[in-house]
Structures are given as structure tokens and as C-alpha cells.
Amino acid sequence: MTDILTSTEPATGKTLWTGAVGDADAEVGAARAAWAGWASKPLTVRVETLRRFANVVRGKKDEFADLIARETGKPLWEGATEVDAVVGKVDISISAYSERTSQRKQEGALGARVAVRHKPHGVLAVLGPYNFPAHLPNGHIVPALIAGNAIVFKPSEKTPAVGEYLVRLFHEAGVPEGVVRCLIGGPDQGRALAGHPGIDGLLFTGSARAGMALHRQFAETPHKILALELGGNNPLVVWDAPDAYAAAVIAVQSAFLSAGQRCTAARRLIVRDGAHEELIGNIRKLAERLIVDAPHANPAPFMGPVIDNQAADQLQEAFLDLMMKGGRPIMHLDRQAEDKPFLSPAVIDVTDVGERADVELFGPILQVVRVPDFDAAIAEAGATRFGLAASLVGGSPQLYDKFWANIRAGVVNWNKPTNGAPSNAPFGGVGLSGNHRPSAYYAADYCAYPVTSSEADNARASIGVGLRDPYAANELEG
16 A cells, blocks of 8 residues: 655644655656756756746745745745745856856866866755755755756655645756656655665755764765755854844844744854843843744734644753753743644743753744853854854954854854845855755755866877887897
């Protein structure tokens, strides 16, 4: 009997989608068969096909946004923003491919030429997350297709409907069906795809734990590309901010957008002890006003539920654990209904919690840490194995320079939220946040590999050193 995967709406618990679990062998085989034909097409053909894809998505914006909102639980306005990002990724990826992988020729010795060109890897697997089920995998798929790769995409088992819909739009735009395949399934299918001998690489967005497992697995396959985009335990430092309300707005945006389900969300708010009351008061007043509701509610909510009840349970347990270890709640993590994963934004002072766990709490929990001086703030901000995003609000240019120089992260901001990174710049982290394969504008780097060629119109060669003189050998014989 065929296994069936079911997707439910977090906000209502209603069944949204059902589909048959796929087979990794079949999907990789289809992509393998189609890859050469796609790779052999001129770059202009691939680019124009992706431009058509952008137009197709643009024409389905309302329908697509509605599906994203219902399957993730995020507000409808945020679903629409995600669709816009899917569309925008095409032009950005075309520009990035032209800049990052451009063909170059130089003059070599003796009239030869040195050429640098790029080739696709072949068949690439893409494993997508549930928090941005269209935008984030699309950020891998589009540049990979432009480069000439074929794709087997396995969406998160929590958002399969969006993944299937995204692939359908690629096909509708004219990308051959064999070139982009959708593998429906759960962890077993993900492992089968990641370990399949028929793929030439894996592009992954997800948790640090899964990323570490993939890193170990791929250690024995150095011939395959592995790009990891993982999470973060991101610090937001507010220091001598002249406008406490503006700083509070940035903190709320950093911590609670997408119900805290962003890899760049601020997890730790670091403040000067004794000068933090006004800031915390403004954060509390603002967070208490945030509307937490279903995607299509009116008035529009700021945030919806987390992805499911299991995630909500784990976050509540983590918040309770912080309290048991000495954390002082400023805003409790309340559950609106026991059978729904709606959580209120929470703030907790963890200054007196000893041996705080360096983990990513993937939800609307902001931990406050009070420190005596800016050096201590930098030390606290850097007290993590992750290294994705960090932000300083307030301070002078000199203080920001010191912050920038001493923070180990791939995204370092000043007077801006930790989240909302631009797509026309590289995006990625260090430590447990990635493996030095930044995505967004730099995705072109891992979607094609450089080939260096020394070329000449005619073969001319000589060996000038290390040969015996043939005439001297004849004289000895005579």
C-alpha cells in the first residue's frame, strides 16, 4: 500500500493537503536522465525560461500566498511577501551568475590563451525548511537551474503542499519535468536522497543538528558539493540608543517576526545593566499590542502560530526550563488554546541563569542578558557556537567598528534588525550556522565549478632540459 503524507493548517488543524510519499531512486533517475539536455541548452535559453517562471509566479501571487499562509500559519501579508521574494530571486540570480561565474580569457605565454569558464555539477538535491517553504528552497533552485543543473527537491514534511506547488510552477513555465523533480516524504526520504549515489551535491536549509549529520555523512564524498544554511543563536546588542522606542521596535521585529521562526531572529537581547528599564518597558508595551491570530484574520495579525503543536510544546518546555534555572519572566509564553500552536511573544531575563544552553529556540522567545560594559556585551554576544546574524542598536561609528571587528557572524548590522537580510548580497554564517557556502547573491558559487583552460590554435612543444644529445650517442658508438 502506498504511504500517504498529510499536511494540516497550524491555525485550524484542518487537513490542507494529502499526497503519496515518493521514491528517491525514481526521482533521481528522472533528473539524471534529463540533466544533460538541460545543461546543453544555451545560457540564454535557461535564463529566459527562468524569466517565464517569474512571470508565472507573479500571475499566481494571490493563490500562492494563500497556500503559504495556510500551510505555515504565517499572516497572509507575509505569505505575499514571500511570493515577491520568489519572483525577485530570478533577476538577482541572473545578475549574480553573470558576475560570479563570468567567462574570462587572458593572454598566456607563447601566444596561448588562458580561459576560465564554469560547469554545472549535475544533479543537485535540495532539502527545504518549513518556515519559508517557497523562498528558501527557491534560493537554491533558481541559481542551480541557471547554471545548468537538474534538481531533486524534497520539501519539509510539514509544508509539502507549497513545495509541490512551487515545482508545478517551474514546469508550467517550461522547465522540463525531468529537470526539477519533487520528492514528497519525511526524514526517511530525506536521508535516502542525501545519501543517493546519483546526486552530485546537496543544498540544505534547516537545523544545525541536521546540518552536522549531513556534514559527517558527506565527509566521505569530497567530490560532492555540500552547502549548509543553518540556524543561529543571534545576539541583538542595544547600547546607548538615543531613541528607546525605535530600539524597542527593532528588538520586536528581530525577535517576533514570523513568530520567531526565522534563522536570523534575535534570540538574545544584550543590554547595559541599570540603563535597560526604559528599553524593556517599551518592548513590553509594544509586544503586548502585537496581534497573534490566524493568517486571514481581520485586522491582520503581526504573527501567526508556530508550525505545529509539537513545536509549541517544546518551546513551552524550554521557557519553563529557563524559569526553573533562575530566569525572570518579563512576558510569559502563553498558549491561546491547548489544541492550537498559537504562542504569545515572550521575554525573559536570563542574566542569573548559570550555564545557559547555547541552542536555537525557534520561536517567539527573547532572552535578556544584562552586562556591565560594552566589552562584556561583545563577550556575551560572542558566547555561542553559532555565527549567523548579530546587530548593534545605538552607539557611535567607532563603537560599531569595534562591534563589527569582534563579532563572528556572516550578517552584522547596525541600527537595523537581525533579520531581513538583502537578497542582493551574500547570506550565510560560520560556526554551527553554515559551512562557508553563503547563499543569496553568492549561491552561484556553489551551483557551478570553475574550469581553467590553457589553449592554443596549434600544438607547439619542446623539452629543453634533461635530454641526452642524440649526436653524442652516435659518436660513442663509432
